[in-house]
Amino acid sequence: MSAQEKPPGYIDTSLDGGVLRIIICNEKRYNAMSLDMWKSVAKAVSDAQDNPDVRVIVLQGAGKKAFMSGADISEFKEKRSDKAQAQHYADSVNAAQSALRSSGKPTIAAIKGICMGGGMGLSLSCDLRYSTETAKFCMPAGKLGVGYAYEGIKRFVDIVGATRTAELFLTARTFSGIEAGRIGLVNEVFSEEHFDKIVDERITSMAGYAPLTMRAVKTGIRCVLQEDDAPSVAEVSRMVTACFESDDYREGQAAFKEKRKPHFQGK
Incomplete structure (x- = not known):
């Protein structure tokens, strides 16, 4: 425009x-x-x-x-x-x-x-x-x-x-x-x-942090605050589990071990 x-x-x-x-x-x-x-x-x-x-x-x-x-x-x-x-x-x-x-x-x-x-x-x-x-x-x-x-x-x-x-x-x-x-x-x-x-x-x-972690944290906070459209505790738990099953989790562990900056992709 x-x-x-x-x-x-x-x-x-x-x-x-x-x-x-x-x-x-x-x-x-x-x-x-x-x-x-x-x-x-x-x-x-x-x-x-x-x-x-x-x-x-x-x-x-x-x-x-x-x-x-x-x-x-x-x-x-x-x-x-x-x-x-x-x-x-x-x-x-x-x-x-x-x-x-x-x-x-x-x-x-x-x-x-x-x-x-x-x-x-x-x-x-x-x-x-x-x-x-x-x-x-x-x-x-x-x-x-x-x-x-x-x-x-x-x-x-x-x-x-x-x-x-x-x-x-x-x-x-x-x-x-x-x-x-x-x-x-x-x-x-x-x-x-x-x-x-x-x-x-x-x-x-x-902007360089793990997207799935950021989403899970935000979702958990909204659940605790009991907002009108807040997710359930079960949904928060699923998102937390997904973090530990993600490629980003493996990348984070590898980067820590190798003493380098992680490259997260949100999956």
Whole structure:
């Protein structure tokens, strides 16, 4: 798609070295998400599941000012003005978040700048969240009169607990990346100076790990959290057994014995 054909807000993707980057592009509105962008995220993540070249999925915002500032409210009058439209919009948001949560491949949110509303919900749908110290977080639902779906609330509670979730939603206050790290909303926080280097190193390392192991771990966590579409304990056990019966397991043992880097193929 040429620059002239791209809408004001769109989702861009790039694949390199096993890392699929899904980039939220709407810089003039601090990477606010339109309905079409929500749908594009869901499609990009879903398509990646059947692509063996994708080992890790990274979600990030274009530029340095924002990860994502939430939904693009400028289109609400046209696309979220009645009950049917509101439900369709909510379903589209949930589809994007669900695709990330259920992804068999590790998902990482690389957060710089503003991360508010739907941006927080989208980032919490990822397995890991890395943030700059100066990132700004806020859940402003109460200031906008919007409801927040059960699935989104549950994810907040699973990660930071019910008391902290209530505080973040009811006060709608803005807080820094440093505090986000302290309360466990993000996994680690780095200075802007070192953020890209450290996070890229983590991502590159993860892209080289055994895909079946990564999938089994993610499946086990979802089972423990008892998500709505979570796999059964029996399914988790089958996936763990499959790891030990795989070519990758044999490759890992051989590489360890030979003191070399393993080459995993996901089978």
